[in-house]
Amino acid sequence: MLTRRGERFFTYEEPLRFFGVELGRIMSVIRLSSGGLFVQSPAELTPELKGALDELGEVRFVAATSKLHGHLYMEQYREAYPDVELLAAPGLAARRTDLRFDHLLGDVPDPRWSTDVDQVAIDGHRWLTEVAFFHRPSRTIVLGDLGFHIDESSPLKTRLVARGFRMYRRLSPPIEVRHTIANEATFRRSIRDVLAWEFDRVVPGHGTIIDSGGKRAVLEGYDWLLE
Known part of the structure; x- marks a missing residue:
């Protein structure tokens, strides 16, 4: 169920339909140096997925990328793992008042995962602050809604919508994100902070x-901001 992508880094993909368009969603799982698991954008915790996670290690941290992305099913992980810590992206605690969060994510990673994982809060958008993660051992960055990558493997309807939003075959946010940036200098600085990581x-x-050539993909996908 989990696909190994690099040193101590795994992914799990599941369907997600949004307004009738199949977008899919990706959960990332990092096995920390401590042996515990850092789960980003948790998927529905089916018995099969729980079994696969338990084989890797103990789920210690479950993180959302933003107040809109990656918070579904967090309650299932709280119930299944009493000692788990739920990590809230900016604005999520106010949206998910049904959950008790243990940590608020920002620019500075907690020492308990900072050996393996770095993070940047991408600021400057009018209503969305997203936290990007960088897993050093596998040279992987993990994004949310600021990093769609729709290509020819997606269904036809998805490809057509992606073309309309100017994000087909490029790593890019939807076009409306470009038009709702409140502070372009801050947003640009955040993306440059991501690009400073040595990721592939x-x-x-x-x-x-994108398993290889990821830095070029980010540069090309954000050429409208960085040029």
Whole structure:
């Protein structure tokens, strides 16, 4: 069920339909140096998935990427793993008042995972702050809605919608994100902070994983911001 992508880095993909369009969603699982698991954008915790996770290690941290992306099913992990810590992206705690969060994510990684994982809060958008993660051992960055990657492997309807939103066959956010940036300098600085990491692989929030050449993909996908 889990696909190994690199040193101590795994992914799990499941369907996700949004307004009738199949986008898919990707969960990332990092086995920390401590042996515990850091889960980003948790998928529905089926018995099969729980078994696969338990074979890897103990689920210690479950993180959402933003208040809109990656928070579904967090309650299932709280119930299944009493000692788990739920990590809230900016704005998520106010949206998910049904959950008790243990940590608020920002620019500075917690020492318990900072040996393996770095993070950047991508600021400057009008209503969305997203936390990007970098797993050093596998040279992988993990994005959310600021990193769609829809290519020819997606269904026809998805490809057509992606063309309309100017994000087909490129790592990019939907076009409306460009038009709702509140502070372009801050947003640009955040993307440059991501590009400062030495990564090769990109796990997007939706679409196809880029296993190699990820830094070039980010540069090309954000050429409208960085030029």
